[in-house]
Amino acid sequence: MNVETIKNIPFELDEKQLIEEVHIRPASHDMDEFEGLLNLARRTGKPKATYTEAYVELSGADVVLLNGIRFNSPMLYTNLSTVERVFPFVATCGHEMDLLTWEEDNLLKQYWWDTIKASLLMSAYQYLHQYLQNKYLLRKTAIMSPGSGDVEVWPIEQQRELFQLLGNVQVQIGVVLTESYLMIPNKTISGIYFPTEKDFRTCQVCHRENCPSRSAEFDQELWETILSS
Numbered sequence: 001m002n003v004e005t006i007k008n009i010p011f012e013l014d015e016k017q018l019i020e021e022v023h024i025r026p027a028s029h030d031m032d033e034f035e036g037l038l039n040l041a042r043r044t045g046k047p048k049a050t051y052t053e054a055y056v057e058l059s060g061a062d063v064v065l066l067n068g069i070r071f072n073s074p075m076l077y078t079n080l081s082t083v084e085r086v087f088p089f090v091a092t093c094g095h096e097m098d099l100l101t102w103e104e105d106n107l108l109k110q111y112w113w114d115t116i117k118a119s120l121l122m123s124a125y126q127y128l129h130q131y132l133q134n135k136y137l138l139r140k141t142a143i144m145s146p147g148s149g150d151v152e153v154w155p156i157e158q159q160r161e162l163f164q165l166l167g168n169v170q171v172q173i174g175v176v177l178t179e180s181y182l183m184i185p186n187k188t189i190s191g192i193y194f195p196t197e198k199d200f201r202t203c204q205v206c207h208r209e210n211c212p213s214r215s216a217e218f219d220q221e222l223w224e225t226i227l228s229s
Helices: 015-022 029-044 074-079 107-135 156-166 169-173 220-228
Strands: 003-006 048-052 054-059 063-066 069-072 085-092 141-144 188-195
Touching (some): 003 107, 003 169, 048 156, 085 169, 107 188, 156 169, 156 188
Antiparallel strands (some): 003 048, 048 085, 054 063, 054 085, 063 069, 085 188
């Protein structure tokens, strides 16, 4: 199994954008504290990613085999019906960010730190995306992640199989998969990159209303392809 790990991904923290995101007033005590956290994150943060190549085999109405490992998802089956090779991955803000802890009752500082961690995760995600584009001469791509969208799209329980594709992810980049299939650090994303000629975002097949992370409108026609498969 050929797994590549990318460590110490470069990142920049957009101070102005982050301050606006957490609604801090300029020249306030909160501003001083938040800037201290930003400087701490600049010293501590080590965003990372790991990925592998996987070859697609379709089996049955909604079964996809990736390097022989079975995944059950009608949407994944539809998206990969004309695809030969995909790139399973995990990207993270870095477990080093979890070595620092705050008082349990200091919810504001925890929120600030999580916001900074999310920025580091985005740096890892964007770096991996560009790395794969350049290395494999990919054009248009999309991703799917277990547990993203409605349960019928791709159950979160299949995180287990995704991690199996990647080997020992905890050793590689410090990410732990819990018994409930969540990932630690919390600012971590897993999924499969795949080449596509069509626009696809999991939000298109998610009924969750008022989601702050929504990036596309619900697509009833696309949803019905899941129901009919």
